[in-house]
Amino acid sequence: MNKAETSFKKLMSHRLFWPLVCLVVVLLFNLIKTPAFFKITINNGVLYGYLIDVLNRSSELIILAVGMTLVVASSGGTDISVGAVSALAGAVCVFSLGTGAAYNMPYGLGLLLGVFAGVVCGAWNGFLVAKMKIQPMVATLILFTAGRGIAQLITGGNILYVKVDSFKRLGAFLPGVPLPTPIFVAAAVVIITLLILRKTALGLYIQTVGINSKAGKLVGLNATLIQFLTYAFCGLCAGIAGLIITSRIYSIDANNAGLNIELDAILAVALGGNSLGGGKFSIAGSIIGAITIQALTTSLYAMKVTADQLPVYKAIVVIIIVALQSPELKRMFKALKLKINKTSEGEKVTA
Amino acid sequence: MNIKEKKEVLTMRNISKNFPGVKALADVDFTLREGEIHALMGENGAGKSTLIKVLTGVEEFETGEIRLAGTEGVIINKSPQEAQENGISTVYQEVNLCPNLTVAENIFIGRAPRKCGGIDWGTMNGRAKEMLKALNIELDVTKALENYSVAIQQMVAIARAIDISAKVLILDEPTASLDEQEVKKLFNVMNQLKAKGIGIIFVTHFLEQVYEVCDRITVLRNGALVGEYKVEELPRVQLVAKMMGKDFDDLASIKKLAEESAKKEHKEVFIEAQALGCHGKINPFDLTIRKGEVIGLSGLLGSGRSELARTLYAADKADQGKLKIKGVNSHMAAPIDAMKRGMAFCPENRKDEGIIADLSVRENIIIALQAKRGLFKLLSDKEQEKFADEYIKVLQIKTASQDTPIKQLSGGNQQKVILARWLLTHPEFLILDEPTRGIDVGTKTEIQKLVVKLAEEGMSVMFISSEIEEMLRTCSRMAILRDGSKVGELDEHELSQENVMKAIAGGDR
Numbered sequence: 001m002n003k004a005e006t007s008f009k010k011l012m013s014h015r016l017f018w019p020l021v022c023l024v025v026v027l028l029f030n031l032i033k034t035p036a037f038f039k040i041t042i043n044n045g046v047l048y049g050y051l052i053d054v055l056n057r058s059s060e061l062i063i064l065a066v067g068m069t070l071v072v073a074s075s076g077g078t079d080i081s082v083g084a085v086s087a088l089a090g091a092v093c094v095f096s097l098g099t100g101a102a103y104n105m106p107y108g109l110g111l112l113l114g115v116f117a118g119v120v121c122g123a124w125n126g127f128l129v130a131k132m133k134i135q136p137m138v139a140t141l142i143l144f145t146a147g148r149g150i151a152q153l154i155t156g157g158n159i160l161y162v163k164v165d166s167f168k169r170l171g172a173f174l175p176g177v178p179l180p181t182p183i184f185v186a187a188a189v190v191i192i193t194l195l196i197l198r199k200t201a202l203g204l205y206i207q208t209v210g211i212n213s214k215a216g217k218l219v220g221l222n223a224t225l226i227q228f229l230t231y232a233f234c235g236l237c238a239g240i241a242g243l244i245i246t247s248r249i250y251s252i253d254a255n256n257a258g259l260n261i262e263l264d265a266i267l268a269v270a271l272g273g274n275s276l277g278g279g280k281f282s283i284a285g286s287i288i289g290a291i292t293i294q295a296l297t298t299s300l301y302a303m304k305v306t307a308d309q310l311p312v313y314k315a316i317v318v319i320i321i322v323a324l325q326s327p328e329l330k331r332m333f334k335a336l337k338l339k340i341n342k343t344s345e346g347e348k349v350t351a
Numbered sequence: 352m353n354i355k356e357k358k359e360v361l362t363m364r365n366i367s368k369n370f371p372g373v374k375a376l377a378d379v380d381f382t383l384r385e386g387e388i389h390a391l392m393g394e395n396g397a398g399k400s401t402l403i404k405v406l407t408g409v410e411e412f413e414t415g416e417i418r419l420a421g422t423e424g425v426i427i428n429k430s431p432q433e434a435q436e437n438g439i440s441t442v443y444q445e446v447n448l449c450p451n452l453t454v455a456e457n458i459f460i461g462r463a464p465r466k467c468g469g470i471d472w473g474t475m476n477g478r479a480k481e482m483l484k485a486l487n488i489e490l491d492v493t494k495a496l497e498n499y500s501v502a503i504q505q506m507v508a509i510a511r512a513i514d515i516s517a518k519v520l521i522l523d524e525p526t527a528s529l530d531e532q533e534v535k536k537l538f539n540v541m542n543q544l545k546a547k548g549i550g551i552i553f554v555t556h557f558l559e560q561v562y563e564v565c566d567r568i569t570v571l572r573n574g575a576l577v578g579e580y581k582v583e584e585l586p587r588v589q590l591v592a593k594m595m596g597k598d599f600d601d602l603a604s605i606k607k608l609a610e611e612s613a614k615k616e617h618k619e620v621f622i623e624a625q626a627l628g629c630h631g632k633i634n635p636f637d638l639t640i641r642k643g644e645v646i647g648l649s650g651l652l653g654s655g656r657s658e659l660a661r662t663l664y665a666a667d668k669a670d671q672g673k674l675k676i677k678g679v680n681s682h683m684a685a686p687i688d689a690m691k692r693g694m695a696f697c698p699e700n701r702k703d704e705g706i707i708a709d710l711s712v713r714e715n716i717i718i719a720l721q722a723k724r725g726l727f728k729l730l731s732d733k734e735q736e737k738f739a740d741e742y743i744k745v746l747q748i749k750t751a752s753q754d755t756p757i758k759q760l761s762g763g764n765q766q767k768v769i770l771a772r773w774l775l776t777h778p779e780f781l782i783l784d785e786p787t788r789g790i791d792v793g794t795k796t797e798i799q800k801l802v803v804k805l806a807e808e809g810m811s812v813m814f815i816s817s818e819i820e821e822m823l824r825t826c827s828r829m830a831i832l833r834d835g836s837k838v839g840e841l842d843e844h845e846l847s848q849e850n851v852m853k854a855i856a857g858g859d860r
Contacts, residue, residue: 201721201729207710208718214704218666218696219772220687220722279709 019288020275026295029226034302047178048171048300051097055127058294059182060086063189064261065286067122067237070193070230074206075129076278077136077235078266079234084147085121086242086258090153092117093243094160094252103164111170114246115239121147122235123228130227151254161344171247182244194283206230210278262294269322290322357384358420360550361406361439361519367416369403370759373751376412379576380571381714383519383550385420388541390561390582391554394594394791396749396761396772399554402571403521407434407441419518425668440511444789446504448511450497455479456494458511460560482510486540500661502533509540510545520544521552525567527789532819538564558587568762570594594795602705618642620678621693621811624663633658635672636837638830640780645802645812647826649819654832656815657699660782662687663813664696681722690723695778697769699815701762702742705769708758712750713739715757716771723776742771747797763790770798770819774805781805782813788820799825817852831855 030037034138040049064082071079093114098104121143128139205226209306213223246252260310271292274284300313323329361383368376376398382779383389393399404410407427416425428434448457455476464471477521479492526534570593577593621642626636633655640646648656663665665683674681676692683689694757698704707715717740739753746767750760787795802812803826816822829841831854840853
């Protein structure tokens with residue numbers, strides 16, 4: 001085997017290889033179908049284009065996927081309440097800022113309260129999963145259903161609008177900045193998370209507990225605390241995502257804010273090559289997964305697929321992507337290749 | 352061919368298999384005859400497990416052929432299911448049945464007798480009962496499997512295996528978690544099956560057991576075949592020599608070392624338990640352990656050996672009594688508290704509680720030290736690599752690299768990694784619960800030597816093992832347990848096989 005071939009093999013066995021390939025394929029597809037996809041223009045000092053749109057729209061998903069990755073890694077379960085929790089966080093924020101001509105309280109405090117609501121929800125989930133040992137799906141099902149109800153209670157069943165203009169900034173643009181704000185928020189969440197994972201032993205602890213919590217306990221780890229922390233952190237992420245979603249439409253609709261986004265968040269984790277069984281994880285993979293999902297959605301919109309039909313096409317592509325990454329399919333390909341090689345060798349012999 | 356030779360049921364010829372960087376099997380031959388119990392012996396990494404995996408379709412092999420009596424031509428099993436269809440069944444050391452299903456369900460999973468579209472429970476339970484009765488086991492087959500001991504679970508696994516297919520039965524370390532009585536029972540079953548003409552491949556590390564039931568021995572070393580021998584033609588010493596590939600006088604020298612260390616004056620007390628107990632696990636016990644001594648815990652399976660150790664280590668939190676460490680009263684709520692006071696604990700169940708399967712050898716080695724240092728004092732990559740390298744060398748851990756996931760290592764090497772994990776924390780008191788279970792003679796000796804050496808250097812060691820000989824070789828004192836209580840202690844001058852047996856059994860009865 002020559003050198004180029006070995007390094008290619010090494011590249012292929014890298015855990016981010018297939019997730020990246022999927023993203024590139026989705027983008028390449030656009031290159032053929034919608035060449036305008038890659039055009040970026042400047043309008044009023046602000047960047048416009050499909051690519052910017054993909055990054056912008058995927059911000060919430062990236063933030064949620066980061067939290068979801070850690071939850072999956074530590075507990076081998078998923079937090080299905082993140083969509084409802086983001087709606088709740090948005091409701092808390094809008095309610096505390098008020099719907100008058102001026103804010104009821106400082107803007108920052110309103111945001112903080114929204115995020116805090118997310119953390120409280122996450123802590124509740126964490127308590128149920130880590131301490132009470134309830135299966136993650138069941139434990140988070142409680143807020144999945146009740147979260148939007150609580151949000152409705154807060155908003156009094158109405159869609160609340162915020163009339164102060166500065167509220168839009170979080171979901172749109174900061175004055176004088178050419179890129180949408182959500183991109184910066186997502187980047188900040190990712191960078192801070194990565195720093196925590198790199199500079200402390202938390203990443204190792206989470207993986208250890210996720211793979212074998214009994215062994216984790218015997219080597220001195222507090223598995224309960226670690227799982228609890230990941231759920232609380234996931235709640236924090238849901239809170240932040242909720243604020244972005246709310247700010248985009250400067251209103252809170254407790255029924256529809258972040259609807260079904262938990263499924264996309266879980267999908268992002270899976271598309272990123274992470275095992276949903278827990279243990280080893282890659283934040284980078286989940287981010288790639290999140291961007292892939294959004295790129296796919298935006299591409300389909302660019303191709304004039306209507307919102308009603310979107311899920312069908314999305315499902316088809318997701319099936320292909322997931323199948324591409326499955327070890328079983330890779331094994332089948334390998335076997336096929338071996339067979340072909342063998343028959344060609346056989347022909348040589350007879351010849 | 353000799354006329355007296357029985358018919359061959361299974362022949363494997365020139366089997367080769369490579370793992371990345373390691374030649375796991377090189378041209379290995381193996382022959383199993385009708386109604387024969389055939390021991391497959393070898394050190395860790397000799398290729399026993401790989402040979403079994405290749406045979407049962409868990410792993411693919413590269414060259415060679417497998418033939419089975421009654422089947423035309425060469426067979427290649429692509430999955431354990433296919434192997435089963437071909438008449439080859441395996442019972443593993445860790446029983447892989449479903450503990451929450453009933454005994455009968457376990458026997459008939461996937462092939463339950465049917466009636467009118469549903470499962471015919473009556474027939475199923477009746478047949479399960481009959482099958483177990485044929486093995487001289489009577490139990491309620493409608494109870495969940497988890498209600499029964501590991502030994503019984505193993506019998507159930509065997510019953511299932513021979514009911515599915517009855518040409519070749521592979522028993523992979525079946526006796527590792529059984530006590531003496533249970534082993535006898537298993538041997539009875541094996542002899543019955545042998546009389547029926549079933550060929551049995553018996554993988555074990557217990558030499559005694561090989562000489563008790565086996566007809567032939569095939570020895571592997573470093574992935575190659577050493578030879579096939581009739582049991583009566585291969586004395587024990589020679590068997591060991593063949594497995595190790597060298598003359599074997601290490602065992603004798605250990606004892607010497609132990610004696611020398613025993614002569615040393617015992618110094619200060621490290622740990623003192625007063626009426627310490629954990630409800631439902633271990634009754635209150637007193638125990639004093641000094642620096643530099645090796646204390647053995649002896650008793651039958653389920654007598655409370657592991658439970659005592661776990662209570663000391665706070666893996667199970669003590670709910671009564673006092674614990675003094677170096678004279679200071681200590682309340683410990685979790686293992687981390689014990690670790691901070693200088694304790695370390697290698698658990699009995701390596702797979703369930705020891706290894707962190709998907710993590711690398713390096714991460715598995717440093718995890719305890721990292722946990723002890725705390726969340727914010729992350730060991731740098733350089734430090735991690737240095738520690739891992741050091742211990743891989745010192746303990747001679749066989750691994751492709753320190754980044755290899757620990758699950759790819761053989762059992763003995765995994766055990767060494769766990770040992771490395773704890774030695775790295777520089778403990779003052781090391782608890783070893785069955786550290787030599789399921790690993791080869793060579794590594795066993797290495798670990799025993801290590802224990803004695805550590806004690807000489809001043810470390811206190813608690814050694815738990817089901818093999819009395821091993822305990823006698825390493826321990827300077829022994830505590831005896833029976834039915835969840837500590838019932839006595841034996842000082843070094845009282846240590847003999849007879850005394851230990853008597854103490855365990857509770858007198859001369």
